[in-house]
Each structure stands twice: as structure tokens, then as C-alpha cells.
Amino acid sequence: MFDSEPLFELEPIAGDTTGFAEMVNLPLDTLVTADWAQALAPVEGALRRVLAFLAAEVAAGHQVLPSPSNVLRAFRQPFAAVKVLIVGQDPYPTPGHAVGLAFAVDGRTRPIPRSLANIYKELEADLGIPARVHGDLGAWTEQGVLLLNRVLSVRAGLAGSHRSKGWEEVTTAAITAVASRHAPDGRPAPLVALLWGKDAESVRPLLGETPVLASAHPSPLSAARGFFGSRPFSHANALLKEQGADAVDWTLPVL
Template sequence: MTTDQPQLFSYSGSTAPDTPFPFAAPARLADLMAPDWAEVLAPVRTQLEEIASELEAERRAGQHILPSPENILRVFQRPLASARVLIVGQDPYPTPGHAVGLSFSVGKEVRPLPRSLNNIFAELHTDTGITPSPSGDLSAWADQGVVLMNRVLTVRAGEAGSHRKRGWEEVTELAVRALAARRRPDGTRVPLVAVLWGRDAQGIVPFLGGAPTVESAHPSPLSASRGFFGSRPFSRVNELLVQQGAQPVDWRLGAVR
């Protein structure tokens, strides 16, 4: 999600449509994500089926699960091989209509933007001079190999952190380890920089195998002034990519510099 703190509201709306969770048995991972991600996540296939069963039970009990079923595994739809930056979130936005399966991102139509995302855009401008578009859709970053991954991939509407300890942490731990383990034919590491905002994200450091990180406080309004603002994450990421022989990320989102 976009905050290290509990959400300050509850949700009492209607339940979501009865769309099947696509990773329930007997679906094949290769039909749901990029082939290289399907290969590395094969060891947690049974766990994904168990998570799907738990989510279905919650939904039948009247809970609204976010994001929509087809977006839950969206972060794995772009190839693992193209990844060069990892930005770690906590869990999806619990506000209905916000969660899209990519950490910190929202749909193009969402207004106003979540406060954490506004803070990210403010720091983007301070750091790089880029003025972002009004849209909070970060898929242009994902298209460049920025993996926008939450540690937990689902949440109950209005209840931040409600799907912790359901098995998602093991799934995303395996994903992080796979990102960090990639090697070129000569044995050198494939370039990767991990952006870790807040304590939850920084908990993945042991899985990164020494990959360089950019760490600071979380962009939540409750913590951004305690080290996120002024941390220059975007330029620091690009410096670390160039040091590894990789191309920098173009952080523009359809805006003019």
C-alpha cells in the first residue's frame, strides 16, 4: 500500500463481481504471466491455489477483495528478463477503484490521487525537474523494466494490511530472490536497483543478495517529512544503474520537462 500506518476509514460498500480468481486450480501460471516469471514462481503454484481458495471464501462471506482478480498478478505480466528496478510497496490501496496490481500506481481516471503518490510526484519534480502528468498511472515505468511490486498482493476494501500472513509474503520473497539471482553469461549480475521506502520494504534486504538499494522513509503523509522528501530516489536509481552498465530510467509520465 502507500502508507506504513493503518487506513483511516472503513468500507461498507457492495461486494465485487463474482469473477473467478485466475490463479485458482487448475489454471496454469504460463497463462497468467510472462513465461520466465511462470518458471521461477512454479514452486509456489500450490500456495497460489490455496490463497485463491481463501480469497474466494472471504468473498463469499461478503468481503470486497482488491484489486480486481485479473489484476492481482499484473506485476508478473512483463518479462522478468527486462526488469532493472524494483520499487516495493506494502499492499494494494484499500480504496475501491484505486488498486491496479502495480505498487503505488492507480488508473488513469482516478482523481484525486492518493496522498502518497502525490508525495512521490512532488519528490520526482524536486529531484529531476520532471513535472508529472495529472494521471497516477505508472505503467510507463513498468514498461521500462521498473517492477512495481507490493509485498502482499491483495487486501480487503477499507482494511489496510488485512491480507498479511496469508502466503503472499512467500510468493513475493521468491520473486525478489529471482530478480536478484539473475546473472549474465559471464557470471556477472544483471543490473538491478531496489527502491525501499519504509520499514516493510526494507525488510526484503536479505533477499536481494547484495544488489544496490535506495532507502528512505515512506512517502506516506505520516512519514514523508521524516526522510522521504529530499532523498532523491529517482536520480540515485539512475546513477546506480549507470554504474552497473545499464541505461537510466526515463521517469517522465507523458509530461514535459
């Protein structure tokens, strides 16, 4: 148990007391930002079906992670502001860890997951940014980094349990929409995709001409086979600058 408050307060999408059953019938632009609602409109039916599935999971006595107020958190940053896409698999199945952003955990979680610790190691080797003891990546999202899991929920204690329940259709539409954006001058909107591991690389066909930086997954089982030494952060910034966009400041606040 930790007494410190999380670095970034999570703003509820429809109130902390709203459950998955109530979310099924809420307007789409209440669940996500207005521009994300437009991007996800073609898969609104699929989204409502998966929310209904989550409501059924809860009704059956299962704990679903993350909480209803965070399950769509990745779509609460402006759609138009996304400039780096990082694709994860599904949320951490440990209660208290999942916060709706790929690889991130609540700022109070100790120790942080080993994959995230390896991400921090590579960040320090790449840009000299010291590793943090917390896993709150909210500061990245504020700069246009979309931390998107392919599957946005999980049954507590059972990794991968919500795969093939409908989330893949939603996140396929989200990735396709982000990669298809255009600037006012008609050129593709600046975007770089970081794909870590085989699951993440499976979305490459959705990305069109988007520059892709692919490597092994940062998991302890694979990080030494190509993630370490890949320098994804400096390379992403270089590609953003080539597209006329500002670089990301990958520094995270200190607790």
C-alpha cells in the same frame, strides 16, 4: 466519475470474466509470463492456496481488490527485463484504486493518493519532471520497473486484511529470484532496489549484493523525515549506468 479512458489498457491475464476460483486451476504460465512462471514455480502451491483464499473471500460476500485480472499484474512484465525494484505494502483498500502495481492507481482516479503525490513531488525536485494529475505508472513498468507490493490483495475498506495469508511467501520468492539473476556473461543482472519505509526495508536480506536506496516512506506521516530530498530516481539511474544498463525515463505521459 470520470469519462476519460485510462492511459494504459489493462490486458486481462485470462479474460476479464475469470474469477479467483477459476484462476486456482489455470496453468501458471497463463496467470503470469512464462519466465515469471519459471521463477515462481517453487511457490506455485502457495500461490494457488492464496488464490483459493481470495475465492473464499468472494464467496463469503467480501469485495477483494484488485480485480482478478490485475491481482498478478506485477508478474506480467518480463522477468528478465526488471532493473528497478520498488517495494510497497499492500493495495489501496478503496474500490477503484488498486490496479496491481505498488503505489499506482487507475488513470481516472482523482485525487491521487497522498503517498503517490509525494512521490511526484520528489520526482520533480530530483529530475525536474512535472507532477501528473493521474496515477497510472504503467509507463514505468514498460521500462523494467517492478512495482511490487509485499501483499497483493486486500479486502475492500480494510487495509492490511490479507497480510499473513500466503502472499509474503510468493513475493519473497519473486524478490529473491529477481535479485539472483545473472547476465549471459555470468555477472549479476543489473538491478537497483528502492526501499521506502520499514516494511520495504524488511526485504533487504533477500537482495544479496543488489544496490539498495532506502529512505522513509512517502506517506504524509513520514515523507518529511527522509523521503523528501533522497533523490531516488537520479540515484537509481546512476547506479544502473554503473552496472552497464540504460537509465529509466521516469517521465509519465500526460492525460
